[in-house]
Amino acid sequence: MAIRVFLNGCNGRMGQVISGLAKDSQDLEIVAGSDLSQAVVQPFPVFARAQDCDVAFDVIIDFSNPAALPNLFELIRNTQKPAVICTTGLEEAEKNELDGLAQASAIFVSANMSLGVNILISLAQKAAAILYPDFDIEIIEAHHRQKVDAPSGTALMIADALNQTLDNQLEYTYDRSQVRQKRGDRELGLSSIRGGTIVGEHTVLFAGGEETISIHHSAQSRNVFARGALAAARFLAGKPAGRYEMKDLIN
Numbered sequence: 329m330a331i332r333v334f335l336n337g338c339n340g341r342m343g344q345v346i347s348g349l350a351k352d353s354q355d356l357e358i359v360a361g362s363d364l365s366q367a368v369v370q371p372f373p374v375f376a377r378a379q380d381c382d383v384a385f386d387v388i389i390d391f392s393n394p395a396a397l398p399n400l401f402e403l404i405r406n407t408q409k410p411a412v413i414c415t416t417g418l419e420e421a422e423k424n425e426l427d428g429l430a431q432a433s434a435i436f437v438s439a440n441m442s443l444g445v446n447i448l449i450s451l452a453q454k455a456a457a458i459l460y461p462d463f464d465i466e467i468i469e470a471h472h473r474q475k476v477d478a479p480s481g482t483a484l485m486i487a488d489a490l491n492q493t494l495d496n497q498l499e500y501t502y503d504r505s506q507v508r509q510k511r512g513d514r515e516l517g518l519s520s521i522r523g524g525t526i527v528g529e530h531t532v533l534f535a536g537g538e539e540t541i542s543i544h545h546s547a548q549s550r551n552v553f554a555r556g557a558l559a560a561a562r563f564l565a566g567k568p569a570g571r572y573e574m575k576d577l578i579n
């Protein structure tokens with residue numbers, strides 16, 4: 329029997345890619361979804377509030393908006409079903425709430441579902457361990473003009489991974505326009521570009537004396553995130569309660 333999916337944010341850009349890919353899948357079926365917008369006609373019921381869903385499902389995939397999360401969290405609390413959370417721009421309180429939900433449900437969170445970005449992180453961690461503090465580290469990201477959060481969840485995910493490798497010595501700098509001072513040794517700069525239809529670009533730049541190294545990832549289609557989310561849903565169905573991330577899926 330196919331894994332039955334509840335798709336939160338089903339009428340958004342990512343939601344529509346997921347429902348398109350799921351149509352061609354043998355082992356996954358979207359049986360219900362939730363979205364504030366009813367602008368898209370879907371072949372499954374779409375609830376304005378996730379917690380009103382009365383259709384049986386096995387796993388949740390979420391690509392929505394932080395504003396949609398309270399309703400989604402209520403659905404997770406009520407059903408204790410596993411959930412793949414892909415929405416970015418979460419506040420600390422929302423991350424803590426996910427920790428609480430993971431006591432009773434399998435919760436998978438990743439700000440970037442592409443295999444390539446997760447390989448970039450692992451390469452950048454190895455480079456940082458060798459190059460820091462001789463090389464300064466900067467992260468530059470670019471996304472389409474509709475994106476509301478900056479820096480991207482992925483840029484923060486890369487920054488956190490590098491900081492963890494370097495024993496949390498780094499201090500994040502988001503804006504140099506308000507200070508007149510040289511770059512500090514512990515700074516990790518994060519810069520955001522927004523424009524057009526760019527799907528997602530991330531560069532980790534290591535700038536040393538007279539040489540630089542860049543590790544770059546370019547997502548050319550939203551399909552890479554959607555395929556990763558579907559793989560995570562397959563992985564999570566039937567898993568015990570707890571927190572899961574891309575590393576668990578890749579390993």
Ligand SMILES: NC(=O)c1ccc[n+]([C@@H]2O[C@H](COP(=O)([O-])OP(=O)(O)OC[C@H]3O[C@@H](n4cnc5c(N)ncnc54)[C@H](O)[C@@H]3O)[C@@H](O)[C@H]2O)c1
Nearest residue numbers: 337339340341342364391392393395396414416439440441
């Ligand atoms: N983890 C990843 O790999 C990854 C990849 C791409 C996008 N994202 C993130 O996924 C999210 C969605 O991206 P998108 O490009 O599809 O955005 P989008 O704006 O196109 O879609 C979001 C959908 O959520 C709905 N929504 C907004 N507020 C709501 C609410 N309060 N209740 C119910 N529905 C609500 C909107 O109507 C919209 O249809 C963003 O946070 C984005 O950063 C994550």
